Amino acid sequence: MTGSAPQQNHGQVNEYGARGARQWTVRDAVIDFARRVGMTSIFANPGSTELPMFRDFPADFRYVLGLQEAVVVGMADGYAQATGNAALVNLHSAAGVGNAMGNIFTAFRNRTPLVVTAGQQARSILPFDPFLAATQATELPKPYVKWSIEPARAQDVPLAIARAYAIAMQEPRGPVFVSIPADDWDQPAEPVPVSEVAHTMRPEPAMLERIGALLDACERPAFVVGGAVDRAGAVPDVVQLAERHHARVYVAPMTGRCSFPESHRLFAGFLPAMRERIVELLGGHDAIFVIGAPAFTYHVEGSGPHVPAGAQLCQLIDDPGVAAWTPQGIAAVGNVRLGVQDLLTRAAPKARELPAPRALPPRALPPSSGSERMSVAFALQTLAEVRDPAGVVVEEAPSARPVMQTYLPITRAGTFMTMDSGGLGYGMPAAVGVALARPGERVIALIGDGSSMYSIQAIWSAVQMQLPITFVILNNTRYAALQDFAPVFGFAPHETVQGTDLPGLDFVMLAKGMGCPGERVSEAARLADALRSALATSAPDDGPTLVEVVVA
Secondary structure, three states: OOOOOOOEEEEEEOOOOOEEEOOOEHHHHHHHHHHHOOOOEEEEOOOHHHHHHHOOOOOOOEEEEOOOHHHHHHHHHHHHHHHOOOEEEEEOHHHHHHHHHHHHHHHHHHOOOEEEEEEEOOHHHHHHOOOOOOOOOOOOOOOOOOOEEOOOOHHHHHHHHHHHHHHHHOOOOOEEEEEEEHHHOOOEOOOOOOOOOOOOOOOOHHHHHHHHHHHHHOOOEEEEEOHHHHHOOOHHHHHHHHHHHOOEEEEOOOOOEOOOOOOOOOEEEEOOOOHHHHHHHOOOOOEEEEEOOOOOOOOOOOOOOOOOOOOEEEEEEOOHHHHHHOOOOEEEEOOHHHHHHHHHOOOOOOOOOOOOOOOOOOOOOOOOOOOOOEOHHHHHHHHHHHOOOOOOEEEEOHHHHHHHHHHOOOOOOOOEEOOOOOOOOOHHHHHHHHHHHOOOOOEEEEEEHHHHOOOOOHHHHHHHOOOOEEEEEEEOOEOHHHHHHHHHHOOOOOOOOOOOEOOOOOHHHHHHHOOOOEEEEOOHHHHHHHHHHHHOOOOOOOOOEEEEEEEO
């Protein structure tokens, strides 16, 4: 790669007919395009078929090394979500893409824009099924990429990357995939023409008029918000619309972002991924407006209606595919922020009574004796009291999430991130990506003990780049989510669930082996001081720390 446009060679005429410029290569054209669109951080784990891409690596680019491909994609996901721009990922042929598929699936569910490239064996030997070749390379990442291609000619690679970027950034955003044979990079190619593509679409005015009229006429509206609200930068607009209508605001099931401040008087709580419970919690509302989320995501088989009797459902979503399977009601498709802003231009609705505020939870108490473990509620309540509410929390502790939603309120847009997919191995590397995107800010990675073992190599990357991340590991020595969920599938009370106990893990030693200092806390009285120390940032390049919290 070259760090700038190819050097002038005066007196010669290249095949473009431009006097004085040497022939561009595929590498030149790809780097030039990536620079123009701001994809100058390359998240990667190296392999032989990718080496030609990185020759003469440009000084203004950054290579972000992950020790396993799932870590690479998780870091890129966090970085892309925090910056709002697509991140460039490079993986190794079929094996690397295979290792990365769990987090590619998560990026797809997160609607994260990623341009994923993968090396391929040289075109000249592909007919001989060579070692490390990716058979049917474009099919491997499907269906969890928006677009997948192996260009027919080397000269087509730069335009394929440009098209991939445009598709990744168009709503609904998501990952795309380009397979690139190793001998393509030095082939001649033309620069990618300068072009601009709109990434958002305004919802249809007629459908917004119907939604606005429904909201104006109803008596007891409820809003259900999802991750697309925060992704679109629409949280202040949704707050304003909810205040205008005196609407209770719930968070949609399995939402990976904070799309409404949880300290707001109109905040009503979180919906579970169960049909009957959703209907029960939304009972009494005559209009339900789902904004930036599916209506609704379910986890277990249910029955009965999707909304309470007498309630009308409407939806504003950036994904036409989601709108297509919405079970009833009306849906407007397009950018969430633009749609909400259009609704705000309507005349003020009739006055409504302000709904009763949500009841505050009781304080979590420390253990009554030294022999008892502290509760997850007490641990998260303590973290909430000592952390900066403007800081980012990246969470992957599924069994603790309901407790977190009660005792660790997220009050600001852009300060919470988790996976929409339910797949583990995302949170620790995503925290690394967020920290890269927000230099000098201390990021909290709140991770379960089981979840952490899927991509714990991310600690090494955080150490090497001296990123201010505090990894908080909730250690309950088990896959608690599975044990808690077992009764839904017919397990008797106290029946053993095979494969869910996790004894013998020492996270302080694991972190120390990668150069990260850590502390294990099992006494409730020590927790606040340990967290304060781990969260303190005295310099922009303070490195990561780890706190292992032993909980019941």
